Amino acid sequence: MAFNYPNGRKFVSRPDAGVKTPVKKMNFSNRGMTLEEDINASNEYYLTNGIAVVHKKPTPVQIVDVHYPKRSAAVIKEAYFKQTSTTDYNGVYRGRYIDFEAKETQNPSSFPLKNFHSHQIEHMQAVMDQGAIAFVILRFTANEEIFLMKAEDLIQFWERMLAGGRKSIAKPEVEACSSSILLGFQPRIDYIKIIEQLYASYF
Numbered sequence: 001m002a003f004n005y006p007n008g009r010k011f012v013s014r015p016d017a018g019v020k021t022p023v024k025k026m027n028f029s030n031r032g033m034t035l036e037e038d039i040n041a042s043n044e045y046y047l048t049n050g051i052a053v054v055h056k057k058p059t060p061v062q063i064v065d066v067h068y069p070k071r072s073a074a075v076i077k078e079a080y081f082k083q084t085s086t087t088d089y090n091g092v093y094r095g096r097y098i099d100f101e102a103k104e105t106q107n108p109s110s111f112p113l114k115n116f117h118s119h120q121i122e123h124m125q126a127v128m129d130q131g132a133i134a135f136v137i138l139r140f141t142a143n144e145e146i147f148l149m150k151a152e153d154l155i156q157f158w159e160r161m162l163a164g165g166r167k168s169i170a171k172p173e174v175e176a177c178s179s180s181i182l183l184g185f186q187p188r189i190d191y192i193k194i195i196e197q198l199y200a201s202y203f
Contacts, residue, residue: 033188035104035139035146039089042187052192054091054098086123087134093192094203097132099124100151100191108142110168113161121158124151133199137181137191138174147178148194 033041036056046052068074087101101124103115116136124134134151157169179194196203 035102035137035189036088038183038188039102039137039191042189042191043089043091045187046192052091052093052098054089054093056089057086087120093133093195096199096202097127097130098134098195099127099132100135100137102137102139104139104141106141107168108140108171110170111138111140111174112168113158114167116154116158121155125155128152133195133202135195137189138178140171144183146181146183146189147174148181148191148198149174149178150198153177 040056043052043054043056046054087099089102090097090099092098101116101120103111105111105115124136127134128151136149136151136154138147138149139145154169157173161167179198181189181191181194184190
């Protein structure tokens with residue numbers, strides 16, 4: 001199945017996609033879950049327990065070519081991403097709209113800003129302009145370290161890059177302006193606890 005971006009450029013999957021790789025032996029603390037899986041599990045816990053309603057945003061797709069090999073089955077042959085996505089997650093917590101992006105890096109010493117896109121930065125700024133809560137969850141996979149950084153701090157690093165500064169956020173900078181989140185059991189990533197601390201005046 002072929003996917004195309006809005007500008008007509010074809011979406012090309014990684015050459016190793018679909019290739020099975022040996023599963024690493026993980027300890028109890030991480031269980032080999034990706035950041036997205038951990039956040040989705042946390043959101044399910046929040047929803048089930050009436051704490052917050054947060055969901056991952058679906059990426060809108062326009063289907064342009066469908067084959068029907070059988071009357072009861074349809075195979076999508078070609079589709080387009082209808083628009084660029086904004087951020088990964090949004091929802092409501094205690095009457096406040098929250099909106100955030102989640103990113104991972106294998107770099108142990110800095111977080112590359114190329115992991116973000118200008119439309120995501122603009123979206124988070126627009127969210128804050130409306131008085132809502134916007135932030136990013138960053139994971140350094142090498143040491144399984146997770147941080148919650150306010151969008152306003154991320155935007156400062158982004159503007160520094162645009163002004164000719166470094167194209168990444170040094171690990172000490174992340175640590176200085178972010179809150180560390182330890183992996184737990186239920187929820188896996190308790191970012192709501194951090195929101196309570198950082199945005200106490202909002203509630």
